[in-house]
Amino acid sequence: MSHRHMTEEEDVLPDYDTDIDEVHPNQESADIRALKIPSTSIATVHESGFGEFLLKAELQRAISDCGFEHPSTVQHECIPAAILGRDLLCQAKSGMGKTAVFVLSTLNLMEKEEGKHITALVLTHTRELAYQILEEFNRFTKYLTHIKAKVVYGGVPVTHDKKELAEPPQVLIGTPGRVLHLVNEGIVNFKFVKHFILDECDQMLEQLDMRNDVQKIFKNTPHNKQVMMFSATLSDDVRGVCKRFMHNPQEVYINDQAKLTLDGLQQYYVNLAESQKNRKLVNLLDSLEFNQVVIFVSTVDRAKALNSLLESEKFPSICTYGRMDQDQRIEKYKTFKKFGSRIMVATNLFGRGVDFERVNVVFN
Numbered sequence: 218m219s220h221r222h223m224t225e226e227e228d229v230l231p232d233y234d235t236d237i238d239e240v241h242p243n244q245e246s247a248d249i250r251a252l253k254i255p256s257t258s259i260a261t262v263h264e265s266g267f268g269e270f271l272l273k274a275e276l277q278r279a280i281s282d283c284g285f286e287h288p289s290t291v292q293h294e295c296i297p298a299a300i301l302g303r304d305l306l307c308q309a310k311s312g313m314g315k316t317a318v319f320v321l322s323t324l325n326l327m328e329k330e331e332g333k334h335i336t337a338l339v340l341t342h343t344r345e346l347a348y349q350i351l352e353e354f355n356r357f358t359k360y361l362t363h364i365k366a367k368v369v370y371g372g373v374p375v376t377h378d379k380k381e382l383a384e385p386p387q388v389l390i391g392t393p394g395r396v397l398h399l400v401n402e403g404i405v406n407f408k409f410v411k412h413f414i415l416d417e418c419d420q421m422l423e424q425l426d427m428r429n430d431v432q433k434i435f436k437n438t439p440h441n442k443q444v445m446m447f448s449a450t451l452s453d454d455v456r457g458v459c460k461r462f463m464h465n466p467q468e469v470y471i472n473d474q475a476k477l478t479l480d481g482l483q484q485y486y487v488n489l490a491e492s493q494k495n496r497k498l499v500n501l502l503d504s505l506e507f508n509q510v511v512i513f514v515s516t517v518d519r520a521k522a523l524n525s526l527l528e529s530e531k532f533p534s535i536c537t538y539g540r541m542d543q544d545q546r547i548e549k550y551k552t553f554k555k556f557g558s559r560i561m562v563a564t565n566l567f568g569r570g571v572d573f574e575r576v577n578v579v580f581n
């Protein structure tokens with residue numbers, strides 16, 4: 218367990234550029250060739266099994282039900298420290314299995330007699346990612362039925378959360394704005410929080426408003442707790458900010474230089490006039506063999522228009538964007554995740570962290 222000593226001086230966090238790393242095409246050629254992406258996104262696994270972590274039997278069973286045979290590199294490096302309650306700062310590319318690190322370690326440390334208090338608080342920057350984390354908790358609590366996880370995010374009436382949280386879950390996952398609102402309204406109480414987790418922490422700490430929210434929430438939790446932060450990318454500046462929330466963290470940086478590029482990912486671009494884009498896209502969708510495709514666009518209008526165009530060309534397409542009604546957005550996310558549609562047109566609302574395992578082609 219760690220102690221957090223925040224001095225007055227530290228309270229004022231420095232300002233940072235809010236520029237997000239851009240993914241640049243790494244291929245000069247305008248030709249589009251077949252995209253080769255390995256079937257598994259967990260790049261390196263270890264010979265040892267999950268048994269080495271000596272997790273609770275209920276967790277071991279859930280892990281094998283999920284089909285996880287070997288820990289990924291990041292799990293191998295992080296879980297031993299995390300299950301001892303040590304603070305952890307971890308940077309590893311998307312898809313390396315960071316979520317299971319904090320889900321398994323917090324569940325392993327949760328005592329049965331802890332009762333109905335929020336003991337683990339997970340903050341993340343998008344609603345979709347919050348929802349995905351909830352699903353991961355649900356998978357691993359299959360045999361720990363006394364542990365409940367709930368999710369909160371903006372866009373739904375606060376009265377709904379109030380009703381849902383009347384009986385507090387042990388795990389609360391949420392976006393910073395809504396979580397702070399719930400604290401301020403006295404709807405949630407963080408007096409019993411033992412694990413404070415930020416997933417995709419740089420996304421929250423780089424954005425001034427979210428960083429302030431995170432900090433205010435942090436101050437509502439006890440000093441004595443485990444703090445864990447995860448991210449696909451972590452600049453030196455943000456790394457420094459993260460460590461201010463922690464006490465002697467275990468630091469795990471895997472593939473330090475890597476930006477948001479996945480192993481086996483190949484990037485291509487075609488130079489086109491605006492007027493040629495739709496035709497080219499339709500041709501590519503016709504010729505590429507894909508499982509599922511995500512097409513990122515920059516505006517809501519473009520998302521709607523492109524989706525209608527694809528539908529009129531008989532492609533199984535759905536679209537989602539930030540301004541969409543909350544229930545609808547989650548519904549679309551679920552439909553796509555369950556393979557209910559092959560193509561999703563989206564504004565960049567879940568550019569990071571959300572995992573659609575069947576997607577093998579992405580257009581930007």
Ligand code: ADP
Pocket residue numbers: 258259284285286287288289292309310311312313314315316317570572574
């Ligand atoms: P990250 O948080 O690093 O982006 P995720 O935790 O979302 O990665 O993991 C990516 C995918 O890999 C998820 O579908 C997850 O269920 C799966 N996964 C995680 N760990 C393992 C493992 N040890 N073996 C097999 N699959 C795994």
